[in-house]
Amino acid sequence: MLIGCHVSISGSIDKAVNNAIERKCSAFQIFTRNPRGWKAKELIDEDIKNFKNKLKENNIDRFSTCAHMPYLPNLSSPKEDGLEKSVNSLIEEVERCGKLGIPYLVTHLGSHLGTGEDAGIKRLVKGLTKAAQVKNDVMILLENTAGQKNSVGSDFKQLGEIFKQLKPVKKFGVCFDTCHAFVSGYDLRTEKDVKETFKTFDKYVGMENLKILHLNDAKGELGCNLDRHYHIGLGNIGKEGMIAVIKLIAKKKIPIILETPIDDIRDDFENVKIAKELA
Ligand code: MN
Numbered sequence: 001m002l003i004g005c006h007v008s009i010s011g012s013i014d015k016a017v018n019n020a021i022e023r024k025c026s027a028f029q030i031f032t033r034n035p036r037g038w039k040a041k042e043l044i045d046e047d048i049k050n051f052k053n054k055l056k057e058n059n060i061d062r063f064s065t066c067a068h069m070p071y072l073p074n075l076s077s078p079k080e081d082g083l084e085k086s087v088n089s090l091i092e093e094v095e096r097c098g099k100l101g102i103p104y105l106v107t108h109l110g111s112h113l114g115t116g117e118d119a120g121i122k123r124l125v126k127g128l129t130k131a132a133q134v135k136n137d138v139m140i141l142l143e144n145t146a147g148q149k150n151s152v153g154s155d156f157k158q159l160g161e162i163f164k165q166l167k168p169v170k171k172f173g174v175c176f177d178t179c180h181a182f183v184s185g186y187d188l189r190t191e192k193d194v195k196e197t198f199k200t201f202d203k204y205v206g207m208e209n210l211k212i213l214h215l216n217d218a219k220g221e222l223g224c225n226l227d228r229h230y231h232i233g234l235g236n237i238g239k240e241g242m243i244a245v246i247k248l249i250a251k252k253k254i255p256i257i258l259e260t261p262i263d264d265i266r267d268d269f270e271n272v273k274i275a276k277e278l279a
């Protein structure tokens with residue numbers, strides 16, 4: 001089973017591998033840079049080398065690693081300069097992943113900010129297509145969202161329609177977030193619910209396009225659109241649902257990444273350990 005969590009790159013990017021190993025992760029996710037700003041510090045050759053060497057030394061396949069886009073870019077934005085900055089940031093991240101040998105870059109689809117879904121999706125598809133021109137083997141993964149107001153991509157049917165517009169196909173895949181799906185109204189509480197939800201996902205998006213799974217329990221109720229992740233098994237999805245998801249995804253050898261909170265109840269060491277036990 002390929003499982004792990006989002007880890008920090010604090011210090012230098014190769015430290016991410018140390019953090020992953022400490023947490024007994026066989027898969028992990030990083031931000032390649034500070035996620036809260038627009039500017040990224042350039043990657044240093046020495047750090048890239050160390051990152052790759054550490055993966056090798058610890059037998060972590062690069063296909064079990066992924067990066068997540070920073071927070072500020074909005075690929076559906078109606079604001080011209082904001083949109084341009086967002087697309088440039090996506091292009092930059094695709095390039096950074098390429099240098100690091102990270103094959104998957106997870107991105108949110110953004111917000112149309114009240115200008116309507118169709119207009120937002122048009123801008124989104126244009127930006128994604130532009131970023132796909134970067135010549136490396138990095139795949140951009142569209143992540144299903146929690147369905148907050150004006151957001152794009154929480155509905156599987158819509159996600160599928162967006163996905164089908166993207167070319168070249170080999171540059172795109174999908175990341176499924178369990179918390180986001182649940183708060184968007186896709187039930188995952190029982191084994192039957194999980195099967196049903198992934199059947200719907202397969203119908204519209206295609207399981208073959210699923211490259212990364214974000215395993216998060218949900219603080220909010222089914223369909224509440226609240227993007228708050230919770231500890232594995234302790235949220236409103238609960239233990240039975242989490243077990244069913246892990247089993248289904250582990251069988252397909254798709255990396256499972258936790259993005260759970262760190263608080264007094266549990267930390268990430270603990271959540272990774274519990275997720276493994278549930279399997
Ligand atoms: Mn995300």
Ligand code: MN
Pocket residue numbers: 143177214259
């Ligand atoms: Mn996620």
Ligand code: ZN
Pocket residue numbers: 146177179180227228229
């Ligand atoms: Zn989230």
